[in-house]
Each structure stands twice: as structure tokens, then as C-alpha cells.
Amino acid sequence: xxxSSWDALGLDRRRMSALVVxxxxxxxxxxxxxxxxxxxxxxxxxxxIVALGSGYAVAAxxxxxxxxxxxxxxxxxxxxxAAASVYLQSSGSKSKTLLMxxxxxxRLSALLGELRRNVLLGFDPAEAYxxxxxxxxxxxxxxxxxxxxxxxxxxxxxxxxxLEGIVTGSLSREETKFPVFLTIxxxxxxxxxxxxxxxxxxxxxxxxxxxxxxxxVLDLALALSSTERARLAA
Numbered sequence: 001x002x003x004s005s006w007d008a009l010g011l012d013r014r015r016m017s018a019l020v021v022x023x024x025x026x027x028x029x030x031x032x033x034x035x036x037x038x039x040x041x042x043x044x045x046x047x048x049i050v051a052l053g054s055g056y057a058v059a060a061x062x063x064x065x066x067x068x069x070x071x072x073x074x075x076x077x078x079x080x081x082a083a084a085s086v087y088l089q090s091s092g093s094k095s096k097t098l099l100m101x102x103x104x105x106x107r108l109s110a111l112l113g114e115l116r117r118n119v120l121l122g123f124d125p126a127e128a129y130x131x132x133x134x135x136x137x138x139x140x141x142x143x144x145x146x147x148x149x150x151x152x153x154x155x156x157x158x159x160x161x162x163l164e165g166i167v168t169g170s171l172s173r174e175e176t177k178f179p180v181f182l183t184i185x186x187x188x189x190x191x192x193x194x195x196x197x198x199x200x201x202x203x204x205x206x207x208x209x210x211x212x213x214x215x216x217v218l219d220l221a222l223a224l225s226s227t228e229r230a231r232l233a234a
Contacts, residue, residue, distance in 0.1 A: 005063035016059070024055035031216055034209045038201050046213075053220045066137055072105040073138035081144050088148065095119045097148055108141060115149075125149040184221045188214055 006016050028051025036043040080101060087097040099116050103109045111132065118128035129149040136142040192210045195201070201210070 005066045009062050009065065011062060016062075020055045020059045023058045024051040027051055027054040027216065031213060034212045038195070038199065038206055038209055050216060050220065057220060069105060069107045070137035073103070073108050073136065073141045076103055076105060076108070077138060077140035077144060080141060084144055084148050094125050094148055094150075098125055101148075108136065108138075111136065115145075181221050185218060188217060 006013055028047040031050045032043045032047030035046060039046060080103065083101050084097055087100045088094065091097060091100075098112070098119055101112065103112055114132055115125070115128055118131070119125055123131070126149040129145065136145065192214055196206065196210055201207075
């Protein structure tokens with residue numbers, strides 16, 4: 001699991017690692033305890049698998065947040081490029097341009113706010129941008145802001161190629177993930193009912209345990225397979 005997204009969001013690695021371990025152990029233990037009287041020793045293996053899936057889902061949340069920001073920023077890049085070009089040509093000042101442009105994406109808006117604050121304090125835009133580390137997830141937006149703060153005099157333009165590439169890649173991955181979720185959703189209830197029938201696990205406790213197991217597995221499958229669709233819809 002790559003943790004660069006943890007650093008991008010300013011998350012402490014030790015605390016995130018502890019949270020991942022805590023969630024994994026909690027969910028894995030719950031599944032093991034709920035299914036042990038039905039599956040026996042196999043419940044431990046199933047609990048370990050569910051624990052790994054839960055830990056991955058939690059650890060991937062920051063990365064999904066960063067990728068969601070990148071998609072939104074890429075979607076705003078054509079309008080940002082047009083606005084920056086107009087302000088640069090009309091004012092002839094990179095400082096005034098930074099004071100005028102804005103964004104609806106929270107992380108980019110925060111970065112622009114810090115840039116404006118540094119400009120008002122008298123810092124050079126290029127120096128301020130370097131000091132802030134250029135914390136931009138979208139390559140297109142990074143190029144636009146880099147051109148503005150350095151005032152190269154070139155026409156700023158973005159036709160949305162980055163957004164199109166992100167969407168195309170996301171849809172390609174979804175074509176693989178979504179059928180997996182459909183398969184799990186279709187066969188999991190059948191397999192659990194067969195397990196209950198063959199093992200004669202028809203008492204209320206067994207049925208509640210199997211229902212709990214089904215909900216956990218389906219929830220994990222949905223979380224892992226619907227990532228691309230959720231990011232595109234955000």
C-alpha cells in the first residue's frame with residue numbers, strides 16, 4: 001500500500017497505521033467470532049481475509065480522496081486556464097492574476113488562498129508557489145499555475161485532455177471491478193444458504209451469523225469495486 005497520499009493530506013503515518021490495524025483486527029475478530037460455531041477453524045482463515053480487505057479499504061481512503069481532488073481539479077483546468085489568460089493579458093501582472101482566479105475544489109481553493117495571502121504580504125508569486133510546494137494533484141492545473149507565477153507570456157490553454165484520460169482510465173478499471181461485484185452479489189447468498197442447508201445450521205444464531213457475514217463481505221466488495229464510479233460521480 002503506497003502511503004504518499006497520507007503525506008499529501010498531512011496524515012501521521014503512525015496514527016494511520018494504528019487505525020488500519022485497529023479496524024482490521026476489529027472486523028476480522030468480529031467475523032471470526034460470529035462464524036466460528038458454523039465454520040470451525042475455517043472461521044479464522046475467513047476472518048483473516050476479511051481483516052486484510054478491511055485494512056486495505058481504510059488505508060486506501062486518503063488515496064481515493066486525493067484522486068477525487070485530481071479529477072475535480074482537472075475538470076476545472078480549462079476554465080482556470082481561460083480566466084488566467086484573460087487576467088494576465090488585461091492586467092499584465094501575475095500578482096493581480098493570482099488575486100483574481102479561484103476554484104471550487106477545496107484543496108486547490110486552499111492553495112490559491114495561501115498564494116493570495118503570500119502575495120499580499122509582499123512575496124514574489126514564483127517564490128511563494130515554491131515555498132508552498134505546489135500542492136496540486138492535477139498536472140494541468142500545476143502547469144497553469146506554474147506559467148502564471150513565472151509570467152512566461154505564453155497563452156494558457158487546456159482542452160481537458162487530462163480529465164479525459166483520467167475518466168477513460170477509470171472507466172476501464174470499472175469494467176473489470178463491477179462484474180466482480182455482481183458475481184459476488186449473485187453467488188454469495190446462494191453459497192451461504194447451501195452452507196446452512198448442508199450443515200443443518202438453521203437455528204436463529206446461525207442464521208444471524210450468516211447474515212452478518214454476508215453483509216460484511218458485500219460491503220467490502222462494494223467498497224473495493226465501486227471506487228471508480230464514486231470518484232467520477234463526486
